[in-house]
Amino acid sequence: MAKLTLVEAINLALAHALQNDPDVVLMGEDIGRNGGVFRATAGLQQRFGALRVQDSVLAEGVIAGMAVGMAAQGLKPVAEIQFMGFIYPALDQICNHMARMRNRTRGRITLPIVVRMPHGGGIHAPEHHSESLESLLCHHAGLRVLCPSTPARAYGLLLAAIRNPDPVIFLEPTRLYRLARQEVEDDGVAADLDCCHLLREGQDVTVVCWGAATHDVLQAAHALESESIDCEVIDLSSLSPIDHNSILDSVARTGRLVIVHEAARNCGVGAEIAATVAERGLYHLHAPIRRVTGYDTVMPYFRLEHDYIPSVTRIADGIRETVQA
Amino acid sequence: MAKLTLVEAINLALAHALQNDPDVVLMGEDIGRNGGVFRATAGLQQRFGALRVQDSVLAEGVIAGMAVGMAAQGLKPVAEIQFMGFIYPALDQICNHMARMRNRTRGRITLPIVVRMPHGGGIHAPEHHSESLESLLCHHAGLRVLCPSTPARAYGLLLAAIRNPDPVIFLEPTRLYRLARQEVEDDGVAADLDCCHLLREGQDVTVVCWGAATHDVLQAAHALESESIDCEVIDLSSLSPIDHNSILDSVARTGRLVIVHEAARNCGVGAEIAATVAERGLYHLHAPIRRVTGYDTVMPYFRLEHDYIPSVTRIADGIRETVQA
Amino acid sequence: MHSVANFDIHYRQLLDAAGMPTGEWPGFGRDPAQLLAMYRMMTLCRVFDTKAINLQRTGRLGTYAPCTGQEATHVGVGAAMQADDVLFPVYREYGTQLWRGVTLAGIYTYWNGDERGTWFDGPRQDFPWCVPIASQMPHAAGAAMAFKVRGQARCAVAYIGDGGTSQGAFYEALNAAGAQTLPLVAVVVNNGWAISVPVAEQTAARTLAQKAIAAGIAGIQVDGNDIIAVRAVMEEALARARNGGGPTLVEALTYRLSDHTTADDATRYRPAGELEAAWQREPLLRTRHYLQAHGHWSDTQEAALRADCQAQVDAAVSAYQALPAASTDSMFEHLFAQLPHELQAQQASARHYAAHKG
C-alpha cells in the first residue's frame, strides 16, 4: 500500500474511475498535456487519451455547461475548475442547471457530474487563488458539496462522488495537497456520502471543521490537552447536506460547540451549523456557540493571508473561551 | 403628497436622482423605451434621454462589468438585473470586482454602483423569475445588500444606495411592487443605511423578516393577538451588514426569536442571524431559535410556489411553537 | 499590409413571400407529402398559439411566449433533424418540439407552471425549455461532445434568439464547439426583437450569421419564413456536422408577430407599420400559395385542416386541465436520486401544510 499525498490520492481515484468506467470523462483547463496546475491529473491523458482527459478551452461556463450536456447523454464528466475563485463564470450552469435539471424534468434528465476544484488559501498564491466559497454552493438545493481532509478520505469520497447519480461539488484543500502522506489502498471502495467523521473524541467541547482547517483544529486540540481541555473534533466532510444529527449528538454530550472555517463568517456554512444547533439542540448548550472563521473582508493578498485564515492560536482561544464560558 | 406603490416609489427615487445628479446613469435590459418589465423606469428615458437611461444589450455580465468601468470614472450607475434568477452571469463582476475594487486598490478606485433587481416569488411567473438569492451576495464582503418592504422605505433607501460611495445591491420584492400604496414625499431625503426597523413592538417573541415576508409576518402577528401572543416584528432592511445589536436588544427583551425568509434555509441570511444570537445572546433565549423559510428545494414552478413560500399559517405556527416552547 | 483571412456570409431563400420558388429545390421539396406534413404542422402551431394566448387572457394559463410568425423556422428545423438528434430549445420553438413528439398538452402544462410539462415521452433526450438566455448553448456543445466521444453520427441542435447572441455563453459554446469540431448546429432565430430591444441595438454586426466567424465555423443566413430554405440549409449543416465537418451557425430571418410574451405590450416600443409589413412576409400564407398554385391544396382541405388542428388543441386543453394538481411532496421528489436524510423533515413539513391548505 502506497503512502500518498492528498493530490496523489485524487490522481489515483481519477485513474481508477477512468479505468473502470468508460463513461468517465475528465475535463478542465490544463488538465491534459500539463497534468493540472497542481498535478492532480498528471499522466492521465497519456494513459487514457485526449478524449477521456480533455484540455478544455479557457471558459469555466463552457466547462460546466458542456458537462451538463455530456452527463445528460450518460457520460460521467469530472470537471476541474482551476481555482475556486474562478467558479463565478460557471455558477449559472451549476446553480440554474446542474442543481435543477433532475427536478425540472421530473427525473427524465439526470446529471452525474463532479466539479472538482482547489479550495482555500495558505499557499502564497496570487489574488483569486485562495477562495473558500462553499457556502454559495451549499445554499443551492440539488447539489452535494464535499470537502475531504485526508488522502484516504479524498480517494474514497471522490469515487463516491463520481458514482453518485447527481451533481457533486468536490472541494480540494490546496493547503493539504502535499502537506502529509497517508496509506491509501487503491481498492476502488467509495466512502459514504452525507455523513461527517469523528477525528477525535472528547468530553468538553465539540469542534466542527472541514478541509485544511481540520489540521489546525487538531493542533489546537492537542495544545489544549495541557490545559485539560478535551476536544471532540468533527470533520464535516459533507458540507451539503450537513449531517446535523451527528453534530447534535456530540453537542448533547459536550454541551459546547465551536465551528471553525476559513471562509468568511457572514452566511457561511458555520452559520448554518450554529443555527441548526440553536434550533434543535439549544437545551444542550452550556455556553454560547462560537465561530472561528475568516473575517468578513476580502481574502487579502498573500502577505496577510495568515492573518485572515484562523490560526491555531485563534482556534485555541475560541475553544478555551467556549469551555470557560 | 402622493400615494404610491412600491414600484412607483422606486421610479420616483430614480427620477429624483437623475434630476439632481448628472453622474447618475441608469442601465439595464428593457429599461428605456419599454420602461422596465415592471415599469420601474417608466418614462425616464423620455425625460432624461438615452444616454442617461440606457437600454443595455442582453448580457448581465456586461451590465455589471460596464457599471464597474463607468463608476471608476465617477459616474454613478444604477443597473437593473431583470430578475434575480438572472444574476449568475453578473456574479463574477459583482463578487470579484465590485466588492473588491476599493480594497484591491487601497481606495484608489471606488465604485458607487447600485444593482437593482426584483426579488422573490409569488407572482405566478415562469421558472427563474422568483428567486431569493440574497445570501450569496451577503456572503461577500465589500457589498451592502438592502431590501425595502414599503414604498416610503424603498424611496429613501434607494436614494441612500445611489449616494453611497460603495456598491449596493438593492432587492425589490416583486410581490410588493403593486401590493399596497403609501404616502411618499419626493423630498430627496435618503434613509439611514446599516440599520433595521421596528415594524411592531411586542413582548413575547422577536420576529425578524424582510421584503415580501414582512407582510405575511405582520398578518401572522395580527392573527396571534387573539391568542394573546404579542410579537415584536423587525424588518431587517439591511441584509448586509446586519444590524445585530438591534436584534440582540429585542431578543434580550422577548427571550425568543423567529426568523422568516423566503429564500432556501441552508446557509440563508436567517442562519447568520440565528448563529449570531446563539453566540452573543444565548443567555437571553428562553426557547430554541426557529427559522421559517423556503425549503431546501428548487423554487417550484408557480403552481406550487405558495407551498414553498412561508405562508401566514406556517409563520404563525412557527411563532406559536416558539412562544409555547 | 496584406489580407490574411477573408469571409463571405451567404443568404438562402427558396420560396419568396408571394409563394414563388426562387432557386433550386432539394429532394423533399418535390415530394408533396413532405410539403403537406410541414404545412399541417405550421398550421397546428398557429392554432395552438392563438389558443394559448386566449387561455392566458382568461386566467387558465400562466405567462406564455407565442410563436406566431416563426413557424417556418421551427418546423423546418424539426423536419431536417433525425429522431436521435437532440434538441436544445429556448422557450417558443413549439414547431420543432411538436414535430419531434412533444405533446400539445405538455406544452400547456409547462406554461401553466407545472414541471410535469417537461416530461417528454417522445424525444426523451431533448432538453426542456431553457429560460436563462443562452445557457442552453453549452449544453448542446456538451451533447455534441458525447456523440464525438462515443463515435455516434448524431447532432445537437440549439436554438438561440437574436437577443441571446449578446450573451457570452453563446460565443463560448460556438468557440468551444469549433475548437473541438463538434457536431452542433446552432440556429439563431432573428425575429427582430429581444423584448423591446431591436437587433440593431443589440449588435453592430450586419448579420448574426457572421458571428460564426469568431468561432472559425460555418455561418449562413436563411429566410426564416421560407420553410424550404430553412430545411435545406439545416439538412446541409446537419449532414456536414455528422460527417465530422464541425459546427454551423444558421441565422434564420423571421419576425415576432406577437408580443414578447402575454405579459408584454409591444405597442409600447414597436414602431408603427413594422408589424403590418412583417405580416406580408409571414410563413404560412406563402406556403399555402405555393401548394394551391401547384394543385396540392384546396380551400376545403384548408378548412378541414383548421378544424382538425382546433380539435387537437381542444383535446390538449382538456387534457392539461384534467391533470390533478401535483402534490407538495413533488418539490422534493426529484431533487436527488435519493433524498438525503436531512431533508426528510422538510418534506414532511411541506406535506403537512399542503394537507392544511385552503
Next chain:
Amino acid sequence: MHSVANFDIHYRQLLDAAGMPTGEWPGFGRDPAQLLAMYRMMTLCRVFDTKAINLQRTGRLGTYAPCTGQEATHVGVGAAMQADDVLFPVYREYGTQLWRGVTLAGIYTYWNGDERGTWFDGPRQDFPWCVPIASQMPHAAGAAMAFKVRGQARCAVAYIGDGGTSQGAFYEALNAAGAQTLPLVAVVVNNGWAISVPVAEQTAARTLAQKAIAAGIAGIQVDGNDIIAVRAVMEEALARARNGGGPTLVEALTYRLSDHTTADDATRYRPAGELEAAWQREPLLRTRHYLQAHGHWSDTQEAALRADCQAQVDAAVSAYQALPAASTDSMFEHLFAQLPHELQAQQASARHYAAHKG
C-alpha cells in the same frame, strides 16, 4: 444563394525579424528620439523581468508572470496611448504600465502579495492587474461609455490573452462596445499559449482578429514583435475610436518566451524547438539591429543602457523590500468608505492577533 456580407482581415508588419523595414513608416518612426525611448523601455522590461524571476526563485517574491518576448507589444501600445486614456491590463503587460508611469517597485510589491502595489501615482485611473481572465473587458467598455456620456475624446485600452478569447466576457464586451459605438481598443496578445493550451486548441478561428467580425467592429492583425507596427496600428485605432468610429480589436502576434509563471514548467507541454525558433523573432534584437544599422545606437550605449536599467531595477528591489509590512487592520481599511459598525469587532480581533503573532 448570394453573399450578404464579406470581410477581410489584414496583417501589418513594418520591421521584420532581421531589423529591416518592410513598409511605409509613420511619423514617429522617423524620429530617433522616439525610437530610442521605446527601445530603452523594452530593455528595462527585459532586465526587470529577469530580476523578478530571480527574486521569485530565491524566495523574495511570490509567483510571477514574466513578460519576456512581449515587450514590443506592451511598449508599442503604451507609446500610442495618450496620458488621459485608461488602461485595463491583464497581468504581464508591464511595458505599457511602466510607460504610463507605474513604478518598478509597485509591480514588485504587487507580486509580493501586497495590495499596495496597485496604488498607481502615475496613471491614477488605470485599472490594476486583473486575474480573472477576460473580466477586465467590460470594465474597459464601461470606461469608454463614461467617455461617451461625458463627450470626452478619450479611449479605453484593454488587454486580453489568446486564451482569454475563449471567455464569454471578451465577446460580450466587444459586442456591447460595438453596439454602442464606444471608444475602446482591445489588444489580444496572442503569445501562442494559455498556460499549456496552444492557440490552435483554443479556437478554430484562423486569426484572433477575426473575432471582431462577430461584434461588427474593426479587426486587424499585427506583428506583435514589431514595435513600429504595433504603435502604428494602435495610433490609427485610437484615433478612429476618439473620433466616434467605434472599437477596434487588434491581434498582436508574439510569443511567450518564458514559462507561464514562475509556478509553471513549460517543458512539460511545449514542443521542442518552438522556443528556439521564437527567439529568432524576438522584439529587442530586431529593434537594436535597426537602430545600429541606422547609426542611432552603439554597443557602448547598449552597455550603458543595460547598466542603467540594472540600477533602476536594483533600486526598485530595495524600495519594495524596505516597505514595512502592511498592518493587519489594512484588511478592513479599504473595504468600504466607512467601515460598518458590525465589522469593528472583527477588525479589533484581527488587530489583536496581529499583535500576538509569531
